[in-house]
Every structure is written in structure tokens, then in C-alpha cells.
Amino acid sequence: MKKKMIVAILVVALMGVMFGFGYTVASTGDRQITATLSETITVKYNGEVQRFVDGSGRQVFPILFEGTTYLPLRAMSDLLGVPVSWDAANRTVNLGEAGAPSAPTPPTLNARPLASNGTWQGSATQWQTIQGAANIPQPAGQTVTEGFISRNVNSALNSRTFRLNEGVSANVLEFTSYVTTNLPEQITSAHFEIRNADTGAVLFTGDIPVNTFNMHSIELFGATDIQFRARTRPVTGQSNDLFILAPTVR
DSSP, X not given: OHHHHHHHHHHXXXXXXXXXXXXXXXSTTOOOOOOEEOSSOOOEETTXXXXXXXXXXXXXXXXXXXXXXXXXXXXXXXXXXXXXXXXXXXXXXXXXXXXXXXXXXXXXXXXXXGGGGEEEESOOTTEEEESSOTTSOOOTTOOOOOEEEEESOOSSOEEEEEEEOTTOBEEEEEEEEEEEESOTTTOOEEEEEEEETTXXXXXXXXXXXXXXXXXXXXXXXXXXXXXXXXXXXXXXTOOEEEEEEEEEEO
């Protein structure tokens, strides 16, 4: 988890490299922008408030641009103990020691059924593993052999987390969704989300129309704990099921 956090911080810092090194916008490919320098944002690392300084010891602050917070790269590299250098001739930021071996790539799954690569976490009994889907039509050209279902989706947020096998992460989740309802005139869709349960990052959010097969390919960005969340609007006498058919990860 510590390694994941360090990588995530460095990615954010790298996005803000233009502010950390202060280069101009004269070269091709650069754009002049208007951003906000914020002296009120507090950054904590392992629970401790951080004070960032540049190479001359002057205090520097986070920058806000279009809803994203950018942190000064050199200050972040000092905090995390990662060497950083600027190659002006090639306009390249170098992180880490030159010639150092890259971090090992964690094992990944190669289009394997989700259910065979981990376990459900928690006790959300409304989410059930299924074998086949005899009570709904089969997707065209596809035979459903396994999947899972959230039964009686309603106004309450139903959620369930699936944890991949220890040491394994996934980059892509593929599946077919299908929502049933006994009130198609009143309920036209169910809201569905997929999140990284470790970080809370939303990987997918959207409304799934009822009585329609929908193909999904979701970027997981190396998630190991995948949280599924579903709900619909309350209607008296409603009955809704959300099917996740033939889910695979790779």
C-alpha cells in the first residue's frame, strides 16, 4: 500500500512539473494557462503536515487548475527520497537513479473469469454469485456460464467488494450488464458504480438502461479490491435485479 501511495503521489507531482521547475511556455507544445496558487491547502504525509520548499529554500504551494491539485515535483521528490533531475536539452524529467532497475511489474490476469480469481468481502447478501442466467435472455452470440447479481436494487445504495487473489492486480474488467424491472414504464435505468475499494477512486459511474444488454470495458489501473455499487429510484411495488454477466479481468 505504501508503494502504491508513493507512485500515486509521484504521478500527481509529475503532472505539475511545469510549476516545480518553472520553465517558460515559449517552446512548441506548451500552453499558457491561468491557475490558482493556493496557500490554504494542507498536504499531509503519514499524518504529518508538510511544508514544501524549492531548491533555494523558498516555500512553495500547491496549484489548482481545472479541478486538479498539482504539487511541486522537486519538493515531492525530496519528501519521498526519490532523486529528480531536469534535462533541459531534451526537456525531460528524470526520476530515480540513472540506470537503476525499474520496479517489478506485478503479475496480471489474462482475461480470466472474475469469480475464479478472488473472493467476495463483507456480508452484502443481496449480491449473489450466479451460474448462468436462465431467467433473462442470453446476450447475442454469448453463453453466460457465470456472473453475479444484485437483487432488489432500490433507493438504498447496495455495495459489495471483490478482492483479487493476494499479490495480483487487474487493469481491465470486462462484463455484460442487464437490469430487469417489473415496472418498465416507471423505472428506466439503474445507477451503477465501480470503485477502487482501497482508494475510493471511481472507475466507472453511469445509468444502465433496463432490459438491454450493455457491454463494458472498465480500466482498473491496478486495483486489487473492486467495489460494485448499485441503486435506483424508489417506486412502490418495484422489483429490480442488476446482472453482471461473464465478468473477466486482465
